[in-house]
Amino acid sequence: MPVKLILKKEWGIVLLLLLLTPMFFLNMKDCHDWGGDFAQYIHQAINISKGISPSQTGYIFNDQYPFAPNCYPNGFPLMLVPVYITAGNSILAFSYFMTTLLFLLGIVSFYFLRNSFGNLVAVIGVLILVYNPWTLRFKMEILSDIPFTLFLMLCIIFYTRIRLRSNSVLFPILLGLLIAWLIMIRSAGFIVPLAILFDQALLAGRNRFTDGEWHLNWKLGVYSLCTTGIVYLVFTKLIFPIETDAFSFYSSSVSFYEIKLTMLRNADYYIQNFQRFFQPEVGIYSAIPLIIKSFALSFFIVGFLFSCIKSFGFIEILTCMYFLIIFLFPNLTQGIRLLFPMIPVSLYYIILGLKSIKPESRIKPAVFAIALGLISILQYEPGIQKIIIEKNRLLLGPQEPEALEAFKTIAEITPTDAKIAFNKPRVLSLYAGRSSLANHYAQDISSLTQKLAEEDINYFLLCTDLPNPSLQKYLAENHISVHLLWKNTKFELYSRDVQE
16 A cells, blocks of 8 residues: 555554654653552562562561452563563663553554544544543553553454454454453453453344344354453463452452442542543643533533443443442542543543534534543643653652662561561562561551561561551550661661560
8 A cells, every 4th residue: 555545544643653752751760659559560570570479479468457469460460571571670661661551552542532533533532641641640650550451442442343243263362362361450351251241142132123033143252251261260370370369359348238338439439530630730720620620521421321322332331330340349549540441431432422512503523522622631731841840859659768778778687587567568578578567557556466466577667758656656555575676767667576
């Protein structure tokens, strides 16, 4: 095909590639905040690269404070392994990798949106996604959300292409491989095969109603789902087995006794975070973000309802299932994280809602959607400016000089089998090589004392940037048997006298 014809057809992706390139120069740092998830993912990747069980990270699970499972699914750690082998435990290298994944997510989201709305609308939609200051800060976090979203969108695009037309064996197998990897990245990916089954059943029912016969695409269902099951079991049970299942950790957190209260509380929480995504920074444009966030929520609802009425299908089923899961999970500390995988789909419904308007004027709905999208991107300027200004600022976290000194000292003066109580146990385990347990900052002293004795914890680390009133009170009440072992301007390491 001549170059001119390719550019004429694919000018949107060429333009998008140019516009996405600056992402590799925004918010690239060699430091991380205190969030513990990133440390666990990196530690699991290191273990995999060394042939060690991914579960052996030194993180001591506290059933009194179950903030994270013993081991996350191995899909994302496996993706980090080549980066670790190449560059070591470098936050900057991991940050470039996360930016590359976001770059790929932008491309995949472009094709997802272009199928329905054309090149220009798709480009603007992707820019709204990737250059949102929340997203630019988010890509600094070494977390599974961006890769999960990337593979979720790949599954959506691939399935929607073959759900009606494909009778081959190869495409369902490829789809099964994508789904298997999606579930290995995050357990919530199990909703995709469920949505496929529901969608195929719905299609068969419609065929029975219109044609009088059941038309089942059995090859698509059997080959894709069997591939998913086989690949998932091989990776999680044989090649990279883990001692605990993250899915059971999350499912056990759901309480059906308070399901109504949980869903109402979560719905309110995630609606607010959805609107916050479209109001990232107020800056000098205080009125515009307030209007945009209201438009975003309103047109998302309109677009979703319009799509359900017109043709309730796979994407609608998947959307309902995903929101049902996060509404059931009783955790209100994740912010935008759990919503992020649905942002590309939400943009799809927002644009659909805008296009559903039938104004009496000659202005086309697509023009209105483009204008509103451009205004949305312009409001990102204060947030992006702030990111640029703070590009050289060292984050409060494990790369601070005081933290590096603390981890180095702990590795030198404590025995290799030491167990340390600290707010960020997974970070301590990664950087100091010691087992660690965290307690809730407001835990009562009696239960804390019992748990520390039960786990044989004889070392305690305090940090001024991470207040732990409960542990501080415990140390004060046990000052006779506990003494200060080492300190610097931010950290204090205590040791308990071991009774012979």
